Amino acid sequence: MDDLLLISFLIYIAGIVAILVLPKNMSAKIAGISGSVGSVALLSFALHSLFSKTIYTASLWMIPNIGYLSIRVDYLSAFFLIATAIVTLPASIFASTRVSYIKESNNSFLLVLFLSLIIFVILVLISSNIFLFLLVWEVMSILIYLLVNSGKSERAGYIMLAVGETGTLAIAIAFLLLATNAKTLSFEGLEASISSLSVGMQWSVFILSFLGFGIKGGLIPFNFWISRAYSVTPTAFIPFIAGATLNLGLYGIIRVNANFLPMSEVGFGVILLIVGSITALIGILYATIEDNFKTILAHSSIENAGIIITAFGASMIFLTSGHKVAASMALVASLYHLLNHSVFKTLLFMGAGVIEDESKTKSLDKLGGLLKRMPWTGFFVLIGVLSISAMPPFNGFVSEWLTLESLLRSVELASLGVKVSFIIAGVLLALTAGLTVTCFTRAFSMSFLGMARSKSIEKTKEVTKTTLAPMALLAIVAFLLGVLPTFVIPTIDRAVYPITSASATTALVPPFFNNQKVADKLPSGFVNDFHNIGAQVGKNTLYGRGVVVMHRGGKDNPVVFAMSTSYMLITFLILFGLTVGLVWLLVARKRTVVYKTRWDGGIKNLLPQMTYTASGFAQPVRVIFSTILRSNISNQKETASKHFRLSIKQERQEVHLIDRLVLYPLMNFAKKLSHLLAKMHSGKINTYASYAILTLLVFLGISFYM
Amino acid sequence: MSNITPLITNLNALAGGLFIVSTFGIVATRQIKASLKFFILQSIFLVISAVLLGLKPFSLDLMAVGAINLITKVFLLPWLLKRMVKKEIYTKREITQVLNIPTSLIIALILTIAAYFFSLPWVETQNISSVVHINVPVGLAGLFLGAYTLTVRREAVPQLLGLLAMENGAFFAGVAIAPDLPLISELALAFDILILTFVIGILTRSVHEQIGTTSIGNLSKLKEEA
Amino acid sequence: MILIWLISLSLMTSLLSVIPIKSASWGAKITLLGSFLTLLLAILTASNILDSSTHTLIAIPNWIALNAMGSVILLLISFIYFTASIFSIGYMNFKDKKEEQKYFLNFNLFAFSMLILPLIQEPNTVWIAVELTTLFSVLLVGFQNTHAAIEAAWKYIVLTIMGAAIALLGFLILYWAARQAGIEHYTWQGLQDIAPQMSPVLLRASFIFIFVGFGAKIGLVPLHTWLPDAHSQAPSPVCAMLSGIETTAILYIILRLLPIITASNSIDVNDWLMIFGLISVGVASFLILQVKDYKRLFAFSTVEQMGIILVAFGLGGHDANLAATTQIIAHAVTKSFCFYAAGGVLMYAGTRDIASVKNLIQRSPLVGITFLFGGLSIAGAPPFALFLSEFSILKAGLEKGEYLIIGLLVTFIAIAFFAIMYHVSSMVFGDDGTKNKSSFSLPLSSKITFAIASLPIILLGIYIPQNLQNLIELAAKTIGG
Amino acid sequence: MSKYILFNILQVLVVMFFSPLIMGILNRLKEIVQSKHGPSIFQPYYDLYKLFHKDQVISQDSSWIFRITPFIVFIAPMFVALLIPVLTDYPLFWAFMDDMVGAGFVLALGGFFAVLSAVDTANPYGPMGASRTRMVGFLAEPVFLIVFFTVSFVANSTIPYIVQQRWVTPVSNFFEPSHLLLLISFVMLILAEKGRIPVDNPSGHFELAMIEESKDLEYSGYGAALMKWGGWMKFFVLIIIFSNVLLAPWGLATDLSWGSILLAIPLILIKVLFFILFLVLVESSLAKLRLFRISEFLSAAFVIAVVAMLASIFYQHGANL
């Protein structure tokens, strides 16, 4: 089974070679096939290594002074490989069908880049040598940069690349600090020598790695590249880039904190928690007011990264304070959300990209009524939207619920200060969750529902089946991840256990509810009190190892929280069926339904512009968060007849908070400094000569007094 | 080294003084031709110093240095310049300098004093040879003033003379501190200086042809920021 | 003996290239042949050095010899000499035969003057060779005979010769110090042997003069002012030589001086190197941000890279020296490639203005890709050679515990990356509103140059052959540590 | 076991069938305070009955989402009624399907579809109401979470059946400051969530000022009936959570007998009636807030909830020491 990794690599490489060799009109198909088949191999490899509990290692060649470039697939890597493979499979099919929509480009070259990107994403996850890691990390960034720029917008790509480089350097320093301590560049070596890290070193490594990986992972304060880059990337590639590469930043943060730092400082967790939740809020805030579906999704990626990091931070805090089970739970929540985010974000980006391509408009204000024209796309996007808004029983709900519950577990902590940080994070996340619903109801309804707000929509048609298939696949996965948490959690738990050395499965999916007869291990009161609840009955009525996610507390408090999406789904379906059936039987069949024009208050001619726009929908958010958003109304223009105002035109400008606080000041500083230094080059040779003589004098002066 | 007579020492000191004075002349004259003449004077004092130091104990090396310098700098170089950039030397007059003459002279003076102070710790490493006490500060001053010439003069030829003055300064120190430099290096050095003059001559001509001025200091097409 | 061959070969090439033979592009052919043979000889030399027990080759005792570091430099010079002469063929457009002769004569002489630099053992003669590099290259800088080119050439010659004059005093003082200590053979090796006995005051003074004087030639801030002018005005192959190896070759002189200074304990030379290296890196990286000419961009990047190398040597210790040596190699091969790429862009666009070159990737994909490749590799992105060497430098620095220096260095490297990619990105991907692919195609020779020159950049980024590694190790040892 | 299931279904039925009555009483009482005779307390039943007998007119622009939304809005509170202690103080069959946090998400699902359907009609007023509902929604969300935090800190659980015991065992717990403050903020939340005065005027007829009502402006026939009924059930469920989980579980059936369960129904209704009375006083005394003052109202609720939580933390912290 270990060969499967190699096989998947070979499939990807074969794809690249085939694209280069075979005629150009076949390249799309080849890319789709090799991308998806390779991913299947990868998925089976990763699942196998997770379930058979084998750690796959290999060494490549040696570089002097660096050591052997080695790769290793441990459980964490395997989990991330699963997440990557799940995204890669549909995304490569999608890319192959949509690549022809990129105008004026060498498509087969782009597909080669795409397949290489897949390879490098995998390499990032499996490399276990600092140098190799940084190398593939940055190559991956460059490949993304090239793919982003194939959308004809170099500034966004540039900013991404530049910030990414900052991140890479920060990571490099962090890793090198670790390596200096460990005297080796291999990950195993770093892991082995964590005990000798001084506190100062731990903090430097933490801050630097958090900064560096946070840039890729979309955390504040350096996430300004995401919205820029994602919104311009061609539809063909953005699902993969958004779904698979954002994870890598989070992978880095988890890897460093979980494996390379001794987890003795509670401050790391608190920082992760607070930064994560603030990131989430800022991300969703801007997503809510954005006008372009892709940009909305980009901001929402930031938000989800924030949620993931919040949960991870909670896990770190629990771990440092000795609550291992709670830590496992939070980490499961974090990784679960990461997996979910990959799935639904990929799905949504596919949908958003398809909308943009087919309707040829980027503005939500001009979309509308697409559901009738693209029913299936609309349906899949709706599933994505439901998932991302954490609506039960879809996957986003499970992980968001787990995250919130693990934040609520802060009751176990002793320190007041840490508790307060949990509360802050929880409140921010709750606000985020509320805004997410606002954001995505807006995004979905303004694009798919209501009436078409521009002419180009009228001609929009449903996309082909091959484009729909990946979306359908992801929608199904999103649904399954939602209703089968009892299968997913133990799987993730395999990756979590080595980190926290406590199983979340026994806590979250208690054996009491399994077919295994372990009821006698539990306090008898528990069994007696609760033997009539549905959860227990479910072990006989529903197939599976148990269906209820619940956390078991102490003896006096048997159940702390519980949730079962599969039960919810069944109950929901029963209720739905009953209601629909009854309504049909008793009422609906006797009544007629007439389709008439909308009720518009009797206006003579309701123009699309007069209906409520996406901008209007977001206006309350703008007003309430005006302190943060600072919309500037500028260029107000009025045209007036003699007596009446005929029209008012305003332009609204919103400079992103991060741009305002971080990016622009930095840019201005660099600009000013560079212009100041440029004055040095006056062009006059006399001046230049005077520099030389002054330098000489200064040097001599220094040496004179040395 | 040990038995340098006081006469030679004094003469050498005199040559040093005159060397500096002529360097001041290179820095501060308006006439390009006069500047060239001061350079020739400076070279002559360098030759005198070399010869003086080479007299006792007799050093063929230093004599050769004197001879080479005499030939190259006093005769060949002006000839070469005349051939290459005749027009500029004899017709042009440098109207403006970067700094006016009194100011530049004051700064030059300061540089000279600085040179003296900077060289103090070096000459103290060799307490016997008193010529070093003259030649090193004077040479350093020559170097400084040559460099300073480059910063204040805008015309092409005076800039070349500045460069050459710097080398002269280095040599002036060199005759005292490195009297037994291998002859081949000396020859090569001289050859080097001639090529330098030649190349700069070509460039000056190109400047004149292409740009129409020899006022190099006013050229600033290549710079950052419009 | 092989060293004598080497010298005479390049001298012969120069002379042969002026022979007025009617044959088309005679000079180019002979130069190509000569440079190729030089490269072979250089490789042979390197392998000889590896094989020899003392790891030095001596042709004429006390005059001409070569150590491992010199061999590394020699390899670089001959490699870039070779690639530059291929690139010259398609790139240069000569008006007449005379101009061609002039070009190749100067070109070969320039190469010659650099080739002898690592070979000469007598420091004063080295100074002359350095002066010769300027004198032979200045006409190449002004070769295009435009206002800007001549101005650049003037600044180049005046400022570097000024530096050389300052360095001359330094060499004389060095000699003085050596004499005081009673040196036997005035060679690098001799100096090194006698270093502990030399007067610290004089050594310090001589170091300062040489450092400042040659600093002008290397392009240390604030003596670098001529560098962007000269490197932007010279023809691209010459730029490759100037930026790629001339700076490196001069740096080699300072590197030869280092063990002497260190041994005498007269000055904390490491601090000097680090501080002034850092100033160079910092100023240059900010300056790149505002350039408007893409050749100036690479020129400033040379200043930055030289700064990095100095910092690396300043860190001291075996690892740092090793990393710095690798950085020298990586920089030379990368920078020369960058200038070839810039030459490609210039051939295509006919302008050096960044703002008027856009959308290369579509207008002329090959030019665009090579330029992007050059930009990324010089900016230090993996998997290219500079990444590996910069990584090693950081590693060495952190192991030394120089957190502040490394922190600043990393910041500046990042800024340089932003700056370089800012311009490169806009040129390669920037939208110019047009869609059509232009009919421009690069000459074959340029394509070959790109292929050859890019090879070491990629290779050295992910893999270093054992032989080369041994050579680098030996080279690093010559500096000490 | 069958009793567990039946009782659980009974809870749903109680919520289903008594929620209109509660609304009828509330409306009647409000009008009485205004010196009016007021509609019959069974008026909601009349309305539903009538609506089920009407045909539907649906906007041509709308899609299937518009048509399924009433069912989801209708089901969501029924679903929650399965989870919470409406009649019993012991967990019933579906009790552990979800906890309070999850229940919040389930209710949000209904709101989610309501918002979508409001836009789906292409009606100019629907999206406006939807947007404002969402505003209230996301502002209420943090308050909810603070409430959950407090509950979790105090009861170490978010399962409603477990939480309800905490406040009365021992009875002194009832008078904890955190408890009372929590109740206040939860009432404010109910007002906001269900669009009561001062957040929204449920009996206003001016489209531009509507929040809650404008979302289902387009519904007719049984669609409208389900929407309305679902809304009333949500209101009832929230009141039940307030009175049975957060206030006190008094009057709930404690054993598994039909007698006690049937007795619990009137007791619960009386409890709810008290709440209704209180609500009438509140609603009659206050004026509707301007739209963007709602955030201030909710931030007041937030502050109260935070104080409640801090009180609970310090209380517990003190107890641990």
Next chain:
Amino acid sequence: MSYWVKKGLKTGVVSTRYPKQEETASGITPGLPQITDNINSDDLISVCPTRAIHKTDEKLLLESSLCIHCYRCSRDTKEPLSWSEGFEWASFEKNSTPFSSTFGHSLHICVVDSGDCGACLNETKLLNSPLYNMHRLGFFITPSPRKADVLLVVGAVTQQMKGALLKAYEAMPTPKKVMAVGTCALSGGVFEGGFIAENGVSSILPVDITVPGCPPPPLAILHGLLSLAGRKNIKRGTK
């Protein structure tokens, strides 16, 4: 407990019990002119500005759908007409039936002001004042025609409002009824025959029940609604 709550509770319920008890308080209706047989007709016909009093087949008739309550017939004539005090004026149009009993206790009304002077609208508004309080009967005003059973039209249906009125009617689900309230809505009133408005609602919509009066008092409208809901038996229309 605020002032309003106290005041409301102190005042007690003031609503009328109209359909159950006869409402006879003074001032609740202006009444309608009463045609008696022994009256000098010519004077009356000439003084009536809207031809509400007119002669058909030599018989003096009062067309209540035209009367604008100008009181000229009781003020400017030598023999003033006496006015009746009643308000139960509503009458069904031909072929119109009240709602089935399903709607008896729940009737939602969509009010459309199709261009009235404000009087009828004001009276309609008063329907839910504490005195009349139509909610007690299960009658509610709804802003959305989708939920309305009754389209209550006031005003003469100006050209500008015609489309809106039709749209509102279209938007209502069946079963639905139209109720025209006030003289203008019934016949166009003073605008009859003008270019600005239609001649009443019936010219564009099938009116089911009419309530004459200019304006009709709230109780008259309430009576009309009760009739529509089938809770009050009234006469058939004559047209």
